[in-house]
Amino acid sequence: MGFIGFLLYGGLAVIFLALHLVFGDLSYSIPEEMKRGSVIGNIAKDLGLESGRLSARNARVDTEDNSVKYCNVNLNTGELMVQERIDREGLCAKRASCVLKQELVLENPLEVHRINIRVQDINDNSPQFKEEQLKFDIQESAVKGARFLLDEAHDGDIGENGVQGYSLQQNDHFKLNVNMKTGGRKYCELVLEKELDREDKKELMLLLTAFDGGSPRRSGTVVIHVTVLDANDNVPVFSQAVYKASLPENSPVDTLVITVSATDADEGVNGDVNYGFNDVSDENQVFALNSKTGEVTVAGSIDYEKESSYELQISAKDGLGLASYATLIIDITDINDNAPVIYLKSLTNPIPENVSPGTEVGIINVQDRDSDSNRQVRCSIQQNVPFKLVPSIKNYYSLVSTGQLDRELVSDYNITISATDEGSPPLSSSKTVQLSVADINDNPPVFEEQSYSAYVSENNKAGSTLCSVSARDPDWRQNGTVIYSLLGGEVNGAPVSSYVSVNGDTGVIHAVRSFDYEQFRSFKVQVMARDNGSPPLSSNVTVSVFISDVNDNSPQILYPGSEGKSFMTELVPKAAHGGSLVSKVIAVDADSGQNAWLSYQIVKSTDPGLFTIGVHSGEIRTQRDISESDSMKQNLVVSVKDNGQPSLSATCSMYLLISDNLAEVPELKDISYDEKNSKLTSYLIIALVCVSTFFLTFIIIILGVRFCRRRKPRLLFDGAVAIPSAYLPPNYADVDGTGTLRSAYNYDAYLTTGSRTSDFKFVSSYNDNTLPADQTLRKSPSDFAEVFGDCDDSPEVGICSS
Ligand SMILES: *[C@@H]1O[C@H](CO)[C@@H](O)[C@H](O)[C@H]1NC(C)=O
Ligand SMILES: *[C@@H]1O[C@H](CO)[C@@H](O)[C@H](O)[C@H]1NC(C)=O
Numbered sequence: 001m002g003f004i005g006f007l008l009y010g011g012l013a014v015i016f017l018a019l020h021l022v023f024g025d026l027s028y029s030i031p032e033e034m035k036r037g038s039v040i041g042n043i044a045k046d047l048g049l050e051s052g053r054l055s056a057r058n059a060r061v062d063t064e065d066n067s068v069k070y071c072n073v074n075l076n077t078g079e080l081m082v083q084e085r086i087d088r089e090g091l092c093a094k095r096a097s098c099v100l101k102q103e104l105v106l107e108n109p110l111e112v113h114r115i116n117i118r119v120q121d122i123n124d125n126s127p128q129f130k131e132e133q134l135k136f137d138i139q140e141s142a143v144k145g146a147r148f149l150l151d152e153a154h155d156g157d158i159g160e161n162g163v164q165g166y167s168l169q170q171n172d173h174f175k176l177n178v179n180m181k182t183g184g185r186k187y188c189e190l191v192l193e194k195e196l197d198r199e200d201k202k203e204l205m206l207l208l209t210a211f212d213g214g215s216p217r218r219s220g221t222v223v224i225h226v227t228v229l230d231a232n233d234n235v236p237v238f239s240q241a242v243y244k245a246s247l248p249e250n251s252p253v254d255t256l257v258i259t260v261s262a263t264d265a266d267e268g269v270n271g272d273v274n275y276g277f278n279d280v281s282d283e284n285q286v287f288a289l290n291s292k293t294g295e296v297t298v299a300g301s302i303d304y305e306k307e308s309s310y311e312l313q314i315s316a317k318d319g320l321g322l323a324s325y326a327t328l329i330i331d332i333t334d335i336n337d338n339a340p341v342i343y344l345k346s347l348t349n350p351i352p353e354n355v356s357p358g359t360e361v362g363i364i365n366v367q368d369r370d371s372d373s374n375r376q377v378r379c380s381i382q383q384n385v386p387f388k389l390v391p392s393i394k395n396y397y398s399l400v401s402t403g404q405l406d407r408e409l410v411s412d413y414n415i416t417i418s419a420t421d422e423g424s425p426p427l428s429s430s431k432t433v434q435l436s437v438a439d440i441n442d443n444p445p446v447f448e449e450q451s452y453s454a455y456v457s458e459n460n461k462a463g464s465t466l467c468s469v470s471a472r473d474p475d476w477r478q479n480g481t482v483i484y485s486l487l488g489g490e491v492n493g494a495p496v497s498s499y500v501s502v503n504g505d506t507g508v509i510h511a512v513r514s515f516d517y518e519q520f521r522s523f524k525v526q527v528m529a530r531d532n533g534s535p536p537l538s539s540n541v542t543v544s545v546f547i548s549d550v551n552d553n554s555p556q557i558l559y560p561g562s563e564g565k566s567f568m569t570e571l572v573p574k575a576a577h578g579g580s581l582v583s584k585v586i587a588v589d590a591d592s593g594q595n596a597w598l599s600y601q602i603v604k605s606t607d608p609g610l611f612t613i614g615v616h617s618g619e620i621r622t623q624r625d626i627s628e629s630d631s632m633k634q635n636l637v638v639s640v641k642d643n644g645q646p647s648l649s650a651t652c653s654m655y656l657l658i659s660d661n662l663a664e665v666p667e668l669k670d671i672s673y674d675e676k677n678s679k680l681t682s683y684l685i686i687a688l689v690c691v692s693t694f695f696l697t698f699i700i701i702i703l704g705v706r707f708c709r710r711r712k713p714r715l716l717f718d719g720a721v722a723i724p725s726a727y728l729p730p731n732y733a734d735v736d737g738t739g740t741l742r743s744a745y746n747y748d749a750y751l752t753t754g755s756r757t758s759d760f761k762f763v764s765s766y767n768d769n770t771l772p773a774d775q776t777l778r779k780s781p782s783d784f785a786e787v788f789g790d791c792d793d794s795p796e797v798g799i800c801s802s
């Protein structure tokens, strides 16, 4: 029954303890974890038995189904003692009531008593966390208020001895939020109160404490390990906002210019920095940027003259594309790699030779693409030219002449201009300017000789060459082209052009007509050489033409007439002694010199021994005394010869009548042995002879006077002796003193032609231009110049044809 009661009222142990006692069930209440041997109660007393009887009755504690015997009975004292460790948590875990059931078995008679031992909890367990660490990975980007559930702590104890609360170590970021679950259990959360920054603190260690309500209170802790996960919240940061580098131009490819660097506080991909140029332009071809290392190197040609400075935007990007930028300024430094260049801006070419010194001929510009001292250029010109460089504005120079130019000396100049810069080493260049000097007609033609003489024999052919003149003119082309011409003038009153002509191109002087020495021996012409310039320049030269004599004139017999044409008869006194002058042959030769040197000869005579003739004088003298036996009529043929080569000659016949008396003249008729005359003719002849004889006597007397005064021949003329003009030339002159007449003269003569018609033939000069009688021709060596100098006045004379 008691057992049944226990079943009925199992929940109310204390109350049933009395009942149990009544019905033999024993109930005890003990705290757990009592030491072995500790007394729980006295069974004997509680059952009302004598303690000695227990052993008799073989009392023992038994368990149902032979489980652990936690207690035992001291048979001597009847005390129930702890035999095994009683751990409430082990027996009952979280159950609020924990009753240990044992049985007490008694024999003789068999009695079974239930022993219910109520185990009471003591605070023997601390709160405990399942893990040693609580690990959290929290994004640094987590926002404020974010919650993170924490594991609960466990405590084997129950009730007040169980977990009563939590506390969190003081920290900057989190606080603890404790909540009650349905069922009364508490749990807690971490609440983010302040944002995390991985870059500031990448992990946090927080101590979480759980405590129970026992006394003394026990607690357990756990470390909360918070790992802050990276968020790409940092842009890469360049070490400088502006990088500056300087680089000499012409640096080779791969030259390191500068290294840029940017750091990203993030980690992993978020912190992986890639460098790059920010803008796509030409500059990228000049420089390369290593995307990993940030090294900027030369990748193209660096030319200061093209670009003296580069400004590049560079970017640094992390793996997720956050970027920042910096400026890279690369200053290129100049290297003297450009030689100066000389430009010819203007040039007066050709330049007239008459420019005055100091004339600007050209303008030169010098450029150097380098900078600073590398572009300072000095210009110079070679020394041996009459030009200089005058610096003008900036890098302009004037090319200026320094002296007088003369094309005839130097017609071309190669002017070399050199330019050198002041770099180190200096570079230089040069340019040659070709300059021609243009001609100015500044040189007159100059004859090669001061005067020219031409010698020509008379009777030249018209058109024959006399001589040639030549003049030189060093000027250019037409300014130096010489044209010859005759200067106007007169020779003997006729225009000079009727005598000579000059070939305008060659300067060859031709005779236009045949010259006659007997007319004039020389003349002068002026030849002008003129160039073709504008205005032309000229010079004059005198050409003297000397005509030389040719033996072209036969001796002219003035007295008596030529053979066969004259019937002059001389009277020879019978009493004439030997050596007395009987007559004289008078002859002249228009030539001169040897050509006019006459010699006389008797080629035929009636009585060869009777008369002789002076070889040079032409005087006919008796060789011996005339005797009675001599024939009355004497006939002489005289030849007059000049000394030319070949010589020319003329002959005449002379009739001599040895008689003292003209009364004997009737025989004259017989003298004309070779004539078959008419009566009239005979009479005329007789008349003429009479007259002639009369006059001839005079002549002989006069000639006698003349021969006495040989050294003063002019007296003959100066004395104005009355020689009939019919027999003496009006301009008769004795030049060489040999008694011959020479040179030009006119004469009129009445001569019997000896023709049967006995007509008088009037012979006159073929030249109308006869000389007045009073104008004697006086020629002496000193007179030549006078004559030549005054050609117009020299008489143009005709001669008698014979
Ligand atoms: C100038 O140079 C040209 C071309 O080189 C050459 O033919 C000429 O003879 C030179 N003239 C002088 C005066 O040196
Ligand atoms: C000749 O000289 C004149 C000036 O006197 C000049 O103007 C002209 O050009 C020259 N002729 C030549 C062919 O050089």
Ligand SMILES: *[C@@H]1O[C@H](CO)[C@@H](O)[C@H](O)[C@H]1NC(C)=O
Binding pocket: 487, 528, 538, 539, 540
């Ligand atoms: C040459 O003669 C002409 C004519 O008499 C004259 O006009 C000219 O000036 C002369 N020239 C010289 C260079 O004497």
